[in-house]
Amino acid sequence: MKLTYSGKTKDVYQLEDGHVLLKFKDDVTGEDGVFDPGANTVGLTIEGAGKSGLRMTQYFFEKLAEQQVPTHYIDADLDKVTMTVKPATVFGSGLEVICRFRAVGSFLRRYGKYCKEGRALDAFVEVTLKDDERQDPPISKDALAQLGILTRDEYDILEELTKKISELVKFEMTQKGLDLYDIKLEFGRDSEGNIMLIDEISGGNMRVYQGDKYVEPMELETILFS
Structure with a gap:
């Protein structure tokens, strides 16, 4: 097992059988100690965040498999906080695809002249480049x-x-x-060039509210599996 990349929230290892192992960390993105799924930097470390994220990811990837949605998921080990996946090539240096159901975050910062916070959106999809230097431009x-x-x-x-x-x-x-306000996804190509969902689906890459109250990622996992 060879470490090939150390990311903000996961380490990536190459396995001898050609698959890839993702090791989830307790680091989450944000700024000044405040969690933000759209941030480009690690903002804080939350004990148990890695396992919480993996548990949600496993749940949703297995749901998607039932719907025959193509993903890189193979299996997960909650005790080791790892997930085995198919290798993938990314688009360019990587893309982030955001689906928005409410006007919040960077959408509101850009278009707040035309809408109020929390305005309903019809599954609005936008793509940004993974480019920290240029703050992930749309x-x-x-x-x-x-x-x-x-x-x-x-x-x-x-x-x-x-x-x-x-x-x-x-x-x-x-x-x-x-109430899911927005969610950030990543995609890549498999060995045959087909597009598939990669990375994770967890509280760390979505904004969820319960009424007017924002639900923190680890609280979200607790509610989801209660």
Whole structure:
């Protein structure tokens, strides 16, 4: 097992059988000690956050498998806080795909002249480049195609999968009296070039509310599995 990458919230290892092992950390993104799923830096460390994130990820990836949604997931070990996945190649240096059901976060900062905080959105999908230096700039379908990062047809697949996955997560939250405001997903290509969901689905990459109260990631896991 060889360490190939140490990320903000996970370490990545190459396994001898060709698969990849993800080791979840207790670090979460944010600024000044405050959690923020859209932040580019590690803001704080929360004991148990890695296991909490993995438990949710395992749950949602197995739900997606039932719906025949393509993902990189193979299996997970909660005791070791690891997940085994298929290898994937990312688009360019990586993309983040956000599905928004409410106007909050960076969407509100950019477009607050035209909407109030919490305004309902119709599963609005936006794509940003993973580029810390440039603060993950949003990018359009045409720009992605012209820069050779992905094709227009691939963008359409990305958007369709994003909405399907996000609606499934939103439904699961609704069953527990929760409201999914937005969720951040990542995608890559498998060995045959097919698009699949990668990374994780956890409280660390979504905003969820219970009424007017924001639900912290680890509290979210507790509610979801209660």
